[in-house]
Amino acid sequence: MNSYWIRRFAGALAVLLLIITANFFLFRVMPGDAVSTIVDPRFSPEAKEKMRHLFGLDLPLHQQFFIYVRRMLSFDFGISFLSQRPVWDEIKSRIPNTLALLGTSLLLSSAIGTWLGVKAARKRGGFLEKAVIFSGSISFSFPSFFVQLVLLLLLAYTFPVFPLRGTVSIPMPSGTLPRVIDYIHHLILPAGSLVLLGFGSWAIYVRNLMVKTLGEDFILLARARGLSEDRIIWNHAFRSTLPPILTIFLLALPGIVSGAVITETVFSLHGVGKFLLDSILGHDYPSAGAAFYILGLLTIASNLAADAACTLADPRIRVGKRAER
Amino acid sequence: MICIRDLSVTYDTNARKVRAVREASIDIHHSAVTAIVGESGGGKSSLIYSILGLLPPEATATGKILFEGSDILSAPEATRRDFRGIKVALVTQGAMNSLTPVISVGEQIAETLRTRLGTRRREAAVKASELLEMVGLGPSFAVRFPHELSGGEKQRVVIALAISCSPVFLLADEPTSALDVITQAEIITLLGGMVRETGMGLLLVTHDLPLASSVSDSISVMHQGKIVESGPAEKIMTSPLHPHTRDLVFAANLATGRGFQ
Amino acid sequence: MPRWSFAAFFIIVAAAIAGPSLLQTDPFESVARPFAPPVWTGGEEGPALAVSLSPSKTLFEKKWNWSPPENISIRGTLSFEEDPSASLVWTGPGGERFVLAVSGDTREWLIDIDARDVSFKASLGVPPFGNATSVLFRNHENIRVEIEGTTPSAGKIEIRTPGGKWGLMGTDQRGRDVLSLFTEGIRISLIVGLAATLISSALGLLVGLSSGYLGGKIDSFIMRGVDVLLSIPVLPILMVIVGIWGKGLWQLILILGLFSWMGTARTVRSLALTLRESCYVENLRSIGASPWYILWRHLVPEALPVLLAAVTLGVPGAILAEAGLSFLGLSDPRIISWGRMLHEAHGFGAFTAGAWWLILPPGIGISVICLVFLDMGRALEEIADPRLVKGNRK
């Protein structure tokens, strides 16, 4: 059993190393030179040279690589070129927002999607099945930023139900409970739009899996034993489809992380995704690398979590092959 | 006993209409083994599923199936559902996934006992291990998962599940065709033994005539949805009337080296 | 069984090929005022005015029955025989006279007036944010413009007011015709969608078949690689690479193709695995057929329906990825794609200007194309795997 886990952790480590190396080379290859983004009539040539030395851009490449790996693992991302502040400080304040957005939208869209998927598989040809297929295709085809822009315009401007931007209203309400409510109130539109866009694809995946499972022999036998339809659907069919559903979790995760980047841009949320975009546009090596690294870490961590859940749900992996008799 | 009178089952997939069973009539008696023999795909399974009321949506069954005198074909779904497992049980071919892969074998049996007979949790667990023993599997199997069992062991669990609520009739649809010859023999003797001990009626559906003749009391031959010939096992084996039956008997003797009398 | 999507697909392809040449306006050239609503929307915006004054016609008069136009521009040069003393006089609402320009001391009189110039507004006493034309035009009143003083010997001046409305889909923030931008966008979306997916499917087929068929060490190694690649968020890495490679259309297509083959590789591998164990491949191998022969003559045709379904389902993914990247501003500015249109709409204030005719078409366009490919993909999928159809008892 633990050989399984060792392999999973080794895989995760491999992904981590790949991200760090990709990170290092991708940004070093970037044309453009960091210092030159800080252009100010008052800067003289010698001043610019000083800045270039400050960020250690004049060391040989391999030396920079080893320092880079060591620093990445210790979360010391160096100084951001744009803000001259430790990158970790910048990202630290942004991670909670991204986590909140990612977490809620992932859980909600998977929960709603799964529940609808099972219901649709149950009544084949029913109205619900058509609705699920339609909503699924919508979430596959509608560009997320377009839907979000329209939602923002409708629900934040024409009918000011939700706040326009950011994660906290100004001036900040005092006391923890009002602040939490205020935070949630700010998060409803962004996370809600991600759920709206995401649950359809979940429903379709789950419906297809359930349809396959319901065609198996053991369902026929369970029916032959006179078990109630609910028990058959939830205790037998759903429980056996749970492991593959959790693997969809793995596949959907990178997509959701990418979705977060666009959502943070549209709703001007202070998150890691938006930070990645700004750093890339500003040729800010350390920040862009760090943001990409954090997004990668988030994906790996959730991969392992989904893996763990998958093993718990699927005895074929958890139990493996115990000795005969 | 179950009397099936002029049962016809037709499937109309949007491609074409298929009449799988055409006015079949057969009687299934208590504590006796009735066999239906025919080439595979001849409508045998449709017959079993119409008894159970588990035909797919696009299939329609006409005719009458009398269970202890009352026609269950037209009975409402609730009563038919109540029948399943208590009155009439099913054993299928037992290909790879005849058991829910994620629930332990013992739990699946206990679950049936709890939900169908309302037995309490601890008692159901005890009964489950007894059932496993009855079908020749030790108590240690209760905690095992289906993927840890061999084909034969899985089939035994399916049988245990079927008889868990001591049904009046057991319908077996090709129960042994996926197994090797030795396990085949063991399963058939197990089934035969149960019919004798509990007085349960067994409807054995198979394409294997020698196997059928070795255990069943009466045999009906089915060809293209119609029952062409019925009769006691020896009569069918010794003096087949219908040409199709004769071909089957000839093939059976050829296989067992007895040659043609 | 042909579904609506196949018909829609051909219409879209036809529109992409024939579209741009049918429309006479060039997508880059500005044709009307920025954010001009489409013609068929309500409102009493006046029509476009295009009149010229010349030595033979020094006066122009018209009754103006609409609200003041967005802008008026009077441009041209007049030349005189001797030193001129002429002035361009505008008689507006209530007979008020405005001298818009006076001839200089040279024989050439260059007139260049535009109502948007802050200095022109100042000369009419209109605050810098006001609308100069509101002084010159009023609903249901005459407008008169005349060259007084010495009559010019040659030359011409043109008086133009951009129409309040424009064409079927109005104009964008630069006054460019949205309809021609939209049809241009169809072509780009199709090219990106199809090309990127072809690359990714070809790669997917290659990797999937070889790893599925060869099996063993290679298979587990490739599959580990696929898992690693699948666990990296695609958009961030696309952003990073596009940031480096530059934003050309073909680089974008190549990158999209290189980062979306993993899904297809997985499906094809699982298909190849099942086929490899199936009997007829076993027999082929037993009669001495070479692996390549088996792969090429049998596995590939078998994998084709699944692949075709995967391709059509992959197109929406590529189109949305391109739209996402252009929305973030990471695509080539010279290429008009729907994502680009939405990016510029978002960046240049189409939302605050309420220019729905600039926002809805690209958004809906992307969705329609994706729905079409989705439906075709599902139709193909059902051919490849009938069990998804209703009723699946064997």
Place this chain on the structure above:
Amino acid sequence: MFRGKVILSALALLVLLQATTAAGFDLNAVNGPKTKDLYMVIYRDPDSQMLALQKGDVLGDITRPVDIERLSNFPGVSLSISRAFHLFFMGFNLRIEPWNDTTLRQAVSMSIPSRQIVRDIFSGYSEPVSTYLPPVSPYYEKSVKTWDHDPAGARKLLEEAGWKWSPEGNLVPPGKTSPLEPVRLLSPTAQVAPTSAEVAGRIAEAMKALGVPVSLEPLDFSMMIKRLDSHDFDLFVMAWSLTRDPDSLFAFFHSSMDVPGGYNIQGLHDEALDRVLERLRWAPDRETADKAARRAQKMLSEITPWIPIYSRYMVTAVREGWKGIIETERTTADNIWTLINMEPGNGGDRPIMWCLQEEPRSLNPFSTSSVYDWQVLGLVYDSLIAIDPEDLEDIPWLARSWEVETSGSGSTAKTRLTFALRSGIRWHDGVLFTSRDVRKSLEFLKSREIPRYFDNVRDIESIETPDERTVIVNMSNTSFWHLHNIGGSPVFPAHIIENVKDWESWQPSREKHPSVEGLTMLIGTGPFVFRKYRPGEYVHFTRFDDFRLPWRD
């Protein structure tokens, strides 16, 4: 304002700008800071900024023409407009053929329709210029040779100089047979600077019409700067934001500045111009500086190393319901005086919500060069001299009065600045402000050679503080601008910067103040006390009660 007879001229424009300001502006009437709380709210997305402005909780600057038009007739919002220290131009690479040919440059500048470009792209909300200093600058010279838009005249000019056109319409230099090879115009990408990319497109079109085969090359900003620093370009477009001092002309056009990374990007080497620029740079007094600046502008318009295109207007949206907004001809409502003087119209105490369009980067006064940081730091740190918003003259701030003396003569002449400081000024943490703070600040900037202040403090020879109220700064050479450079630098609290070891990573806004509760190490003498910066959301200030305007002493 009279109707009837109308004369179109720039004069009318000046009259116009007066009309929009409050009735007669008197600096001494300014008092404050009045409101208790000031929030700088971060709105990075222009749409959400517009929505906030319309819904009424924020005041701020707007740039997009569509926003200006929408807010101009929006109830409850009033707009103020003024010229800005901004100049957008196209530069040539004078080091290579054919751009070293002056007539060609003059002809090209005649072919570019700056007025039409400003109309189409800015809907008129920018000012076409043809000089090398923005019109708002006090040293702006109007009577220079302006190459007005006249395509036919441009072709005539080239024909007289011997240029011909190839059959395909491309220019053929005099004495050559083959037409000009295709050249590339570097411009920032539309993502970074949308309007600049549009203007570059229009310029390329105009030059193609003249016969110069130009193609646009959009680049990321840092890539472009790299190409410019290594002189690997033909043409480039650029926008500079300048200061009220004209010494930027020296930085842009003096031949000594033609070094990689220097500002003489176009590589201009002109002996006569160099001498005028040196007179400007090291002018002993205002008159020589003024004369030299105007002379330099006249010479430049002949040489045309650049083609100035436009100078952008600053437009600020102000919510009605606030009293005491300060607008002048040279600045919109967005200035420190307004923040000090404004208060809610109907009494009560509502916080001011001012819109910040970008995240303040590091709030480290030494290392940052982002304008958004300085919108925050400018409220906290004061300087010895302030700038009168009306006529841009120097007015006392931390220094009550000052003297500029030049000792010695000729090449050994040196400038000496003596500042008399105001008394009774306190830092936000209560410590008294003395001459030691000024000396420590200037020494800190010089000793650490901090890039941002490097050019200001480089020529300081010695600093003396005879008593707590006077500071004497001896410069190593003479220049009229020393007063502005030294007097304009922010003054830091000595008791805080003394123990700053590593200025690059100093984070004053994040370190708690050792003794005073609720304060950070971001301590100044300014009208507002920095309280909290919540990344992505807002920067919160409160009123500094001990703050007194100089004329309130």
